[in-house]
Amino acid sequence: MSVRDASSSFPWPPVIFATAFALATLAGWKEPMPIVPEAARGFLRFAGILVILAGVGIALAAEWRFMLAGTATLPTRPTSMVVSEGIYRYTRNPMYLGLSLSVAGVGFLINSWWFLVVLPLAVIAVTKLAIEREERYLEAKFGPDYLGYKARTRRWF
Template sequence: MVKRIIYPPMWLVFGVCAIFACNEFYPGPRFTSHGSQAIGGVLLLAGLALLVVAGGLFKRAGTDLIPFRTVSALVTTGVYRFSRNPMYLGMAAILLGVAVTVGAATALLVPPLFMVIVEWRYIRPEEDLLRNLFPEEYPAYCARVRRWI
């Protein structure tokens, strides 16, 4: 298996840096207002909440939060009933919240780019791993719950 040195939270940090770089150097059209800042703040807080809740469910199940480490349980309860990847979804919501808050149109490109990177670098390989570890439960779970939302 490929060793992954850069973990998903680092991609979140890179994304936030990219958003601020877009805002500073290549903002494109601006859409700043009190309303957009409020919406951005709500998205950011919702993403943080999703990360905390999803991470708590992993901890409670006794499985590792770091991708491709010790996987001891398939978590399918709580927010995992609605998304197979709520932690990644939370990170994407944080990036979208930051992008909306800064109000630079080019910053809105970062969250979808993050989602593509995470899907190909982490989610797809994680799905293969889970399919091998839980050959009956995981395909049934995939049939019930979508990858993102």
């Protein structure tokens, strides 16, 4: 029997965030739950765009760092090194942080509480099904290098 060199055999994070997005969209379609009255949406739209751009920017910065390091971004692939530069100096999970911000930003943009309701559920699910597994995998694979990084860098922000 061979040991799998990856933190997961299933790509939980994209599935979790896509499911959260779909559930919020369906719930909002079935039972709209606006954050603010329609007349006050202007600022909320602007804030939504800014939050989405921040989320996408953080996620792209994280992807770029992994690409520069030559390591995989999907949890179903082997990790070749601990990436601790760039955005990874501030958060161990910038891709998930970026996705979370994007979900919240869409909620602001389209004025729907549903996106903010499902977001904590997505964060809990990604923490339990992905992050904790990734941390165990990285601790086992990289030992003191990862433990030192983990001690000096926050999980989310």
